[in-house]
Amino acid sequence: GQQVMQIPQYQHVQEGEDFTTYCNSSTTLSNIQWYKQRPGGHPVFLIQLVKSGEVKKQKRLTFQFGEAKKNSSLHITATQTTDVGTYFCAGPNAGNNRKLIWGLGTSLAVNP
Amino acid sequence: ETGVTQTPRHLVMGMTNKKSLKCEQHLGHNAMYWYKQSAKKPLELMFVYSLEERVENNSVPSRFSPECPNSSHLFLHLHTLQPEDSALYLCASSVTGAHKAFFGQGTRLTVV
Numbered sequence: 001g002q003q004v005m006q007i008p009q010y011q012h013v014q015e016g017e018d019f020t021t022y023c024n025s026s027t028t029l030s031n032i033q034w035y036k037q038r039p040g041g042h043p044v045f046l047i048q049l050v051k052s053g054e055v056k057k058q059k060r061l062t063f064q065f066g067e068a069k070k071n072s073s074l075h076i077t078a079t080q081t082t083d084v085g086t087y088f089c090a091g092p093n094a095g096n097n098r099k100l101i102w103g104l105g106t107s108l109a110v111n112p
Numbered sequence: 113e114t115g116v117t118q119t120p121r122h123l124v125m126g127m128t129n130k131k132s133l134k135c136e137q138h139l140g141h142n143a144m145y146w147y148k149q150s151a152k153k154p155l156e157l158m159f160v161y162s163l164e165e166r167v168e169n170n171s172v173p174s175r176f177s178p179e180c181p182n183s184s185h186l187f188l189h190l191h192t193l194q195p196e197d198s199a200l201y202l203c204a205s206s207v208t209g210a211h212k213a214f215f216g217q218g219t220r221l222t223v224v
Contacts, residue, residue, distance in 0.1 A: 004154075033212055042202060042215040043155070088155070098143070098168055100213065102155040 001028050002094055006103035014111050020075040021106035023089035030092050032065055032072045038085040045053070046074075046087075079110050115139040118203050118216035125193065127223055133188040135203030143187040143208045146178060147220070149200040161186060161207050166210045194222045 003026045013019050031050045035043040042092040047056055048066035049072060056063045062075045076083055086105040101105065116137045127205040136197050137144065146158040160168030161180040175197075177189040184205055200220050 035213075042217050043213075045214065048212055082143045090155075096168075098160050098162065098208070099157055104152070104154050 002101050004089060004091055004101045005101040006089060007108050008106055009104060010107045012109045012111070013079050014090075015081060016078050019083070019108055020086050021081050021089075021108075023069045023072040023074075023103055025091055025095045025101075028069050030069075030097070032089055032091045034063060034070075034074055035088045035090065036085050037088065037105070041085070043088060046054075046093070051094050079108070081110050081112050084108060084110050116205055116214050117214035117217040118201075118219055120222070121217060121218055122220045122222075124222045124224060125190070127193060127195070129193075131190040132188070132190065133203075133221075135185075135186040135188075135216055137184055137203075137205040137216075139205055139214060141205035141207055141214070142183050143206050144180060144183075145204040145213065146186070146193060147204060147215075149202055150220050155176075155202070156157065156207055159188075175202075190221075193221075195223050198223045 005024045007022050019106055032050050033048045034046040036046055037043045047063050052069050055068045057096040059064055060077045064073045086107045087107045090100040090102045093101050119134045145160050145163045148156040148158055158172045159178040164180050175192050179187040179189050183186055200218045202218045203216040205212045
């Protein structure tokens with residue numbers, strides 16, 4: 001079945017270092033969404049990418065959607081302790097657009 | 113921040129108990145979802161309601177029974193659960209389709 005893979009599963013960085021997580025889908029996606037879940041919290045929507053090759057920025061966060069619309073990345077510049085959490089990507093199910101297929105997430109830990 | 117409210121936040125129940133989880137959204141959305149989040153597993157979609165009609169039931173055991181009396185409220189009725197059902201249960205809402213989802217804070221369920 002359709003799968004969304006995320007790497008790495010865990011990342012531990014020093015505050016100020018950059019961080020990147022990658023998302024790869026087994027099928028072409030109509031869009032890809034990114035969410036952040038703080039420890040003990042719930043997933044919070046960050047952004048949605050729709051166009052092939054799209055790049056969007058939110059302050060220190062840069063999101064990219066691949067040309068083939070099968071992969072995406074989230075890059076954080078100069079991490080801060082407030083960036084700690086798990087970052088999930090999700091995309092619509094190819095055969096049923098009522099469903100989102102979720103990656104396992106990348107858990108980011110930041111040492112102050 | 114959240115326009116999606118879940119109660120209770122924490123629940124401990126025995127395997128013979130019956131309990132219900134409640135979700136309420138104030139965002140004017142017309143689709144609501146139940147997700148199960150277990151450690152080291154992707155978010156598992158359990159049920160989808162669109163315009164108060166159940167449109168998705170992902171092979172969830174019958175000991176979980178959803179109810180959607182109107183577009184703002186969603187319940188998950190629980191009975192004779194198993195210890196492996198212990199997890200974080202998340203409610204979400206969205207405009208119909210796999211558009212960005214807004215999550216509630218979740219119910220942390222422990223079955224003893």
